[in-house]
Amino acid sequence: MTVLVALVLLVAAAFLLVPAMVGVKFLMAATSLLSFSSLFASFMLLVSSASIATFLQLAVLALSRRRARAAVPPADLPALAAPAGVHAVALPADARAADAPADVRAFAAPAGVRGFAPPAGVSAFAPPAGGPQPAPAGLGKRSLRLVPFLLAALTLLPGCTQAPAAQAAAPAACGSEAPGQVAANAELRDGKASPAPHRVAVPLGSQVRLGISVDSAAQIHVHGYDLEYQVRPGQPMCIVFVASRAGLFDVEAHPDTLLLQLEVK
């Protein structure tokens, strides 16, 4: 019976992989995570992956319970004849689990706890040796318990795709855009950036041409590359440089007005 339940749970988990994969595929192809469909896809992903995890646990619990029950009967049969004996056996175990800090320390100290802190502990999982664990079923259960961890590790494996590229930059005011160049324009009007502050994707190593025009004198600062220029009204400036450093860099009119961000990668 428990095997049947576990099988049903496993099959259900396998079926739930379908919406999870669809969600992942969709999110990979989406350009923005903020749209309704992307949020819906991530919601699907959340629900299906949580259900998969829960189903797997329940399946493992069902299987391990069966093993534990299979291991118990020889010890249980004489106890059935004398219920008082069960009582006496059960109580010390409860007391130990309940409120004896000295005992808790005794099981926690020998093994395991130290291995749990770093994530490497996931692979080096070892159930505590000193606890009141039943010895005969221990080995089988232990290897069974590794299964979800292996599955979790498998979900982490396929991670070699690239995030989708952002939109191309608008054509420049300071010269036309040649291959291998990225051009962007920004205008400072009444202390506001026009167009509204946005992000420009720049391939690493390409030449950047920034056309800047202002309506009142301003200091333009390209962060990261630490380029600073004084720009005067009526005299648009073209800042040309090679994006040789990866990162996300602000282009600002000092003191505090963001014109655009260069995303170099």
Next chain:
Amino acid sequence: MSPLAHGVGSSSDLPLPLDLVLQAGAATVVLSFLIAALWWTRPRLAGFAERPVPAAIWLPALRVVVLLLSLYLVGNALFGPRDSANPVAHALFVWLWVGVVPLSALLGPVWRAVNPLRTLFRLLRLPPAGLRPGAGLGVWPAVLWLLAFVWFELVAPGRTDPLVIGCCLLGYGLAQLGMAVLRGEQWFARGDCFELYSELAGRLSPLRWQVPLSGLAARLPGAGAGLAAFVAVWWGSTVFDSASGSPAWAGFVQRAGHADLYATGALVLVCIVVLVAVRKTAGGLDVTASLIPIAVGYTLAHYLSLLIVAAPRGFLLLTRQWGLASDVAWNVVPIPSVIAGAQVALILLGHVIGVIVAHDAALASAAVDAPGVSGAVRVAAAGPRLARGVPVLATLADELPLVLFMIGCTWAGLFLLFVR
């Protein structure tokens, strides 16, 4: 003006790649439920004590060094150069605010050990018991001070002017010393926001606690709404820092005007939302302890490259003022993919520790409740349980809202590092 005009806090990290975010998000969910249901079936963290601070000879010397350095930095901020050559911004925003977190998480509450205000208090022989001793408002003063500090760090106009920083530091020191005279030396433990900050991060220290993480299961100072508010301000301010760097926020503020006003409102609002979520979502369990690792992980992830780039730069500025090593430069640029991997690893690690702590607390409270059930019922119910006798999934049901809330926090952190 100088490149420093935007403060030392302007981050140049690339957004996290989408595939990494998705995998980390999925791993968060899977790990949470695995830990809660299978891995951690007995309470193992409760009942351990903190190791005493070794009474080493170097500790008083270190206190004096930190005191002298602080006095020098404040004096230099007030009377020294008012440009980017002044190291006080690095000292306050990088060394103290960011650097104390990894140091405390490794070594325990370092700022409590070397707090220059405490040293000054002892050196001046002020009354240790205070003139009007009392518990006052618990840790709420530290919450307000922390809110004031993060406002100063993230919003205040002129926050990178050394003179402004010097005045604020002087005012903070005088206010703290005054309150300590009134309330006694124990004031610093609950009223000095940096000391409380270091104390909370220090609960993670593997050196100060016999069993790693047992510090988070021990009783926290001033546990309750005040401490939850402290963690909320800590986490919320980092969230606000991530969000306010985006072009969307900049565009909104430019269109709307009154940038400082809106930023102040948004900062307070984010902190309040986090506080309400912390207090209301978790049901009857106290979440604060389990949010600390998440806050530490997210803070470290958010400020990792700042720590690598700006902390040594501040040290160079300091030595340059003394005429030493004037030709040395620190031009290290972290590789974006390494930073991204480290950020995800830190966030996941913080989440895993948080889930472990929450689950352990739930198991411990279940174990305390259990003896109330009569023996016969327990025997009858013992049949379908695991041989170990702890109904794992029963505690899972209790802590489910908490685990979901923590998954939400971690996802929010990942998402913010993705859309930054």
